[in-house]
Amino acid sequence: MTLSDPSQAQLTITNRDGDLALGGALVVWTLPRTPPPGAQRIDLTDLQRMDTAGAHYLARQRAQGAELVGLSQSHRILLETVSDAIPAPDKPAPPRSWWHDICRNTGKRVVGSLSTFVQMTEYLGRFLAALLRALRHPSQFRLTSLVYHCQQTGLRAVSIVAVMSFLIGVVLAFQGAAQLRQFGAEVFVVDLIAISVLRELGILLTAIVVAGRTTSALTASIGSMKMREEIDAMRTLGMDPDMVLILPRVLALVLMLPILGLIADLSGLLGGAIMSWIELGVSPSMFMTRLGDISVDHAIVGLVKAPVFALIIGIIGCHAGMMVGKDAESLGSQTSASVVSAIFAIIIADAAFSILFSVLGI
Amino acid sequence: MSRENVIEVRNLRTQFGDHVVHQDLDLDLRRGEILGVVGGSGTGKSVLLRSIVGLIRPAAGSVSVFGRDVTAMSGAEREAIERRWGVMFQDGALFSSLSVQENVEVPLRAVPGLSDEQRVSLAQLKVSMAGLPFKANADFPSDLSGGMRKRAGLARALALDPEIVFLDEPTAGLDPIGADAFDKLIVGLRDALNLSVFLVTHDLDTLHACCDRIAVLAEKRVLTTGTMAEMLQVDHPWVREYFHGPRARAAQPADRSEG
Incomplete structure (x- = not known):
C-alpha cells in the first residue's frame, strides 16, 4: 500500500455549456479548483472520492438550482448528512456608530480602573484582617510557608540586589567625581553617594528588582492555582485563601524588603567608597569620617519606605493572581500587567513620599 | 475480516525512565471500524494514543500507519500522514x-x-x-x-476529513444525553465518511453503542481484542469484572442481557 498524500488528489472538470462533469476526487484539497456555482446540471458519474467539503460544495450548487446526476449511493448519504448540517447563520447584530463604541470603551476602561483600585484596597484589607486573625490565633498561622517565602523573595534576591547596588555606588562615585573635581570639591562625593543611595536609590531600585522578580512569581503561582480550581478546593476544605496564600507571601515581603534595602544601602556605600578611593584618592578612613557627619535621618527615611513598597508589590501580585480566569492567556497577560503596575505604583509611592518628607521637613 | 489494517502496532515498548508502560504490545485498527480501547486508570491508554500519533517515541517495536512506520519517517511523509488523521484530546x-x-x-x-x-x-x-x-x-x-x-475539539479533528480519528475519552464528563448524542455523532460520521476511529474510553455505554471491536489494555499489553459478545466470554479477572460489573449490566442493551 502506497502512502498517498491527500493534498495531491486530482479533480477532472469538463464543462459543456452549463453542463458540468466532475470526476476523480472532490475533496477539500481540490475544492479551490472547483468552478463557481451557476451550473445547470452536474454529472458525477466518474466521481470516485468525495468528502464533507465536496458534499458541501455540491449541496450549495444544488441550493442554487443545479441538478445533480450520477451520484453513487454512499455519496448521496454523505450529501444529505452534510446538507442537513449546514448551519443557518444568525442575524448579524445591527452595526453601532463609532461614537457609541468610543463612549462604551472609555466608560469600560474608567470603571475598570476604578474597580481595580477598589479591589486593591479590598485585598489590603483582607491581608490586614488575616494578619490580625493570625495574631489572635497563632495556631492558624503558617510559619513554614512564611519561612519558605522569606527564602524565595528575600534570601534568593540578596546577590542580585547587592551587585546592582554596588554598581550604582560605583557609577555615582565615578560620575560625581568628574563633576565635583571641576570645583575642587571632590570630598563632597561622599555626601552625594551617601544621600542618594541611602535616601532614594538603594531602596527604590531594590523595590523595583523585587517587584520584577516577585510580582510575576506571585501572580503566576496564585493564578495557576486559580486556573486549576485549587483555590475553590481550598475554600471547600475550610482553608481561607487569605490566610494560606496571601498572608505568608505578603508578610514575607514586608519582612524581607527592609533587610534587602539595608543590604543595598551597605553595598552601595561600599561600591562608592571603593570607587572614590581609586578615582579620587579619598581613603576609606576619610570616607568613614565624612559619612559620620551625615545625618542618620537619610537612612531612616529610605528604609521607612520599604514596608510600603513591599505591601504594594504583594497586594498587586496577589490581586492579579486572583484575577486570572480559566484560560492560559489571562495568566500571561495578568503576569505582565502586574509587574508593570507594581513598578509604576512603587515610583508613584516614592514621589508621594518625597513630597511628604519635604513638607515635614525631614 | 478482509478489511485492511490502517494501523498496525507490533511489539511496542514504551517507558519513562525505569517505568515500563507497554511491553510487547500488538494492536490493529481496521479501515472503517470503531475500535474501543479500554483499561484501568494508569494502564497507558492515552500513552498508546500518543505513541501512535508520534508524540511519544517508543523504546522498541514499530507503529505503522497506512503501512508506513511512523517512527522512521521523513518530514514530508509525516506531513502527508498528518493530513490523514485527526486527534481529539481529552479536554479538546x-x-x-x-x-x-x-x-x-x-x-x-x-x-x-x-x-x-x-x-x-x-x-x-x-x-x-x-x-x-x-x-x-x-x-x-x-x-x-x-x-x-469536546465537540469543538472533534470539529477541529475532522476539519480535513481525515481517514483515522483518534478520540481520547470523548464522552467522559458529559451528561448521559450529551454522551448518547456524541456516540450517535461518531457512528454517523463513521458511516458517512468511512472513518476509522481509535476510541479511548471508560464509558460502557459508548462501547455498546459504537464500538465494532474492543481492545483491553492490561498487564502492559493488549490483553484481548474482540467484539462486545466475545468480551463477555473472556475469562480474566479484570476483564470479567469490567464487563460483568454492576455498571456493565446496567449498560447492556435489553436484547443482550439474557445472552
Missing part, C-alpha cells in the same frame, strides 16, 4: 486565544488556494456537524462548557 486542547471557528480553521489553512469564504463556511459546517449551535462559532474556549469543548 483548543487554542485558547482563538474562537471556536478560528480553531477549526487552523487545519484548513494548510489547504493551498482555499478562499476565505470557503474556509469560513467549511469551518462553520464542521462546527455544526459536531453538534454545536451557530453562535458557538464566535465563542472562545474559556466560555464553553466541557462537553462543548
Whole structure:
C-alpha cells in the first residue's frame, strides 16, 4: 500500500455549456479548483472520492438550482448528512456608530480602573484582617510557608540586589567625581553617594528588582492555582485563601524588603567608597569620617519606605493572581500587567513620599 | 475480516525512565471500524494514543500507519500522514486565544488556494456537524462548557476529513444525553465518511453503542481484542469484572442481557 498524500488528489472538470462533469476526487484539497456555482446540471458519474467539503460544495450548487446526476449511493448519504448540517447563520447584530463604541470603551476602561483600585484596597484589607486573625490565633498561622517565602523573595534576591547596588555606588562615585573635581570639591562625593543611595536609590531600585522578580512569581503561582480550581478546593476544605496564600507571601515581603534595602544601602556605600578611593584618592578612613557627619535621618527615611513598597508589590501580585480566569492567556497577560503596575505604583509611592518628607521637613 | 489494517502496532515498548508502560504490545485498527480501547486508570491508554500519533517515541517495536512506520519517517511523509488523521484530546486542547471557528480553521489553512469564504463556511459546517449551535462559532474556549469543548475539539479533528480519528475519552464528563448524542455523532460520521476511529474510553455505554471491536489494555499489553459478545466470554479477572460489573449490566442493551 502506497502512502498517498491527500493534498495531491486530482479533480477532472469538463464543462459543456452549463453542463458540468466532475470526476476523480472532490475533496477539500481540490475544492479551490472547483468552478463557481451557476451550473445547470452536474454529472458525477466518474466521481470516485468525495468528502464533507465536496458534499458541501455540491449541496450549495444544488441550493442554487443545479441538478445533480450520477451520484453513487454512499455519496448521496454523505450529501444529505452534510446538507442537513449546514448551519443557518444568525442575524448579524445591527452595526453601532463609532461614537457609541468610543463612549462604551472609555466608560469600560474608567470603571475598570476604578474597580481595580477598589479591589486593591479590598485585598489590603483582607491581608490586614488575616494578619490580625493570625495574631489572635497563632495556631492558624503558617510559619513554614512564611519561612519558605522569606527564602524565595528575600534570601534568593540578596546577590542580585547587592551587585546592582554596588554598581550604582560605583557609577555615582565615578560620575560625581568628574563633576565635583571641576570645583575642587571632590570630598563632597561622599555626601552625594551617601544621600542618594541611602535616601532614594538603594531602596527604590531594590523595590523595583523585587517587584520584577516577585510580582510575576506571585501572580503566576496564585493564578495557576486559580486556573486549576485549587483555590475553590481550598475554600471547600475550610482553608481561607487569605490566610494560606496571601498572608505568608505578603508578610514575607514586608519582612524581607527592609533587610534587602539595608543590604543595598551597605553595598552601595561600599561600591562608592571603593570607587572614590581609586578615582579620587579619598581613603576609606576619610570616607568613614565624612559619612559620620551625615545625618542618620537619610537612612531612616529610605528604609521607612520599604514596608510600603513591599505591601504594594504583594497586594498587586496577589490581586492579579486572583484575577486570572480559566484560560492560559489571562495568566500571561495578568503576569505582565502586574509587574508593570507594581513598578509604576512603587515610583508613584516614592514621589508621594518625597513630597511628604519635604513638607515635614525631614 | 478482509478489511485492511490502517494501523498496525507490533511489539511496542514504551517507558519513562525505569517505568515500563507497554511491553510487547500488538494492536490493529481496521479501515472503517470503531475500535474501543479500554483499561484501568494508569494502564497507558492515552500513552498508546500518543505513541501512535508520534508524540511519544517508543523504546522498541514499530507503529505503522497506512503501512508506513511512523517512527522512521521523513518530514514530508509525516506531513502527508498528518493530513490523514485527526486527534481529539481529552479536554479538546483548543487554542485558547482563538474562537471556536478560528480553531477549526487552523487545519484548513494548510489547504493551498482555499478562499476565505470557503474556509469560513467549511469551518462553520464542521462546527455544526459536531453538534454545536451557530453562535458557538464566535465563542472562545474559556466560555464553553466541557462537553462543548469536546465537540469543538472533534470539529477541529475532522476539519480535513481525515481517514483515522483518534478520540481520547470523548464522552467522559458529559451528561448521559450529551454522551448518547456524541456516540450517535461518531457512528454517523463513521458511516458517512468511512472513518476509522481509535476510541479511548471508560464509558460502557459508548462501547455498546459504537464500538465494532474492543481492545483491553492490561498487564502492559493488549490483553484481548474482540467484539462486545466475545468480551463477555473472556475469562480474566479484570476483564470479567469490567464487563460483568454492576455498571456493565446496567449498560447492556435489553436484547443482550439474557445472552
